[in-house]
Amino acid sequence: MSEQLIVKTMEEFMAEGKQPEILFWVGSAGSYDDRAKKISRAFVKLLNKANVDFAVLGPEESSTGDVAKRAGNEFLFQMQAMMNIELLNGYEIKRIVTCDPHSFNTLKNEYPELGGNYEVLHHTQYLKELLDNGRLTIEGKEYKGKRITFHDPCYLGRANSVFEAPREVLSKTNAELVEMKRHKKTALCCGAGGAQMFKEPEKGDMDINVLRTKDALETQPNIIATGCPYCNTMMTDGIKAHEKEESVSVMDLAELLANSI
């Protein structure tokens, strides 16, 4: 059992008659996936450290419907979206932060047309804000001098042009950022997007995550950093396929930062 985290639900805030600074949208992966849960914990550790008054929805949160929309199920997506919007609007949520670029994209871009208007931030953007205004300070010893490459998640980078925030967060760890040949706008997908995460790939001669991990390994990194729970899974599997799990690890930026406090 690791250290105790302070996490309050929106329901609790309501009972106290208070509003949180931000709502942390944990997402399905961050709630249930064993690897991604560690990312949620690391992010909360940082929020606690910076004394951020944040809330989660807890059992009231439900899938954003993003993956259903990518799979073509607009009905299911809109059902989910409207239920979530009803809840979020009921709580008068203004600002949402999430560790999942897919939730980020759909909440930010696709919810407004259905009546959900919020300021939505990816956790790296919010962490950058906390670092910039001095609420969060980082010692930056743990990864000093380590070679870290950053894999741009499609739905954060290409889809929403967020390239700098994750890199600035990474720079606070004092690690050396080594870029892959294809990065930012031309980054290769990890292979999980478009609902691929939940199905076997079509017939081909290689898995996409293995190819993308090859890109990453070419930079001879100690760590592959990601900002997406799905990319994390895919890259971790890719590392195993290349039999490099002993020497290279895959970590979320929130984890890197939390370990650098």
Added chain:
Amino acid sequence: MEYVPNILFAIALVLGIGFFTRNVKKLSRNIKLGKDVDVSDNKSQRWKNMAKIALGQTKMVVRPVAGILHILVYVGFIIINIEVFEIILDGLFGTHRLFASLGGLYDFLIGSFEILALLVIVAVVVFWIRRNIIRIQRFIKPEMKGWPKQDGNMILYIEFVLMTLFLTMNAADFQLQQLGAEHYAQAGAFPVSQFIVPLLEGLSESSLILVERTAWWLHILGILAFLNYLYYSKHLHILLAFPNTYYGKIKPQGQFNNLAAVTKEVKLMMDPGADPFAAPAENEAEGEPEKFGASDVMDLNWVQLLNAYTCTECGRCTSECPANQTGKKLSPRKIMMDTRDRLEEVGKNMDANKGEFVPDGKQLLDDYISREELWACTTCNACVQACPVSIDPLSIIVEMRRYLVMEQSAAPTELNNMMSNIENNGAPWPYNQMDRLNWVNE
């Protein structure tokens, strides 16, 4: 008899432009088979995109070799068109080098055209080598076999021949000018064609005139032929890149469009006060319920169909596609080629049936684009990012997935499981919604 060439020229011009206009009408009719979509927003951003991407070629130079060579051909064609304007006027009025009175400026113009013509020839030769000798990956993918390959080469041949004719015409003209032939007044500068002159050495004045006239006629007839070849080739992008970049996606790439018809139904389902058996409101159009997603070209919107005609099969999308790079069947370029081929088939069907489409038992789905291709997409937007003229193959893939899922319930089994998990417990995995906060204490 004196006016015979003028008349012949006028006839050729009218036929060439008339036939082209007929095809443009067909093109526009076919594009309008698509559903309406509101693209009246963000006008200034749209103009900017067109100026930057189509006029400014900004996305072409992402790949510098192809990009810079392409700019040569592009600038060459646009600027040499000024000369074509003179040629048309000369042809109609029986004049020769009508703009010669511009003097020094005229010399400068003709000189520049010649240099550009040479650069176009160089670029075209390199392009041909890339396609046929080096055989760059993206030009030899399965969808490029047969006609698409011939088409690509054909365009290079035409461009080569047109430029050669232009220079030959000038060389003969230059030589005639030096011989002081009648009608061939001193005009123009010939920095490139002067090197062809030695080949014409020793020809009599009448032979030179024959060479000059033949090259002149073949050049302008060639241009008219090329104009009409466009519609049958992949080369329409030289015109359609402009509207296509104007109507291209403005929103963040990750934002997929919202299906308003679904919103209406979902709202009804979620409204506890709604009476599902209520008669439709007075002004609500009754009729067939709207089809969700796309199984054929008429289900796509007209911008997607414009995309299909604009595609010049360069394959940058396909070479950036993660699915294609790992040997899957999906190729975004093929999605665009299939859409266009099917749209052409529908158009021909209409031509043969007095403008009405008679169902032919075929559709875009399965007959052109397989389900395997559609399900291989990661929706990563690499293809959209790569396209130098703002084509969005992803939107077509998603529209067809929507049809498969919402009209056919034909998603892969694993995805059906994932979706029923979301329906039952609000997550793509079969976990209890009440356990959503367990991670805090683990």
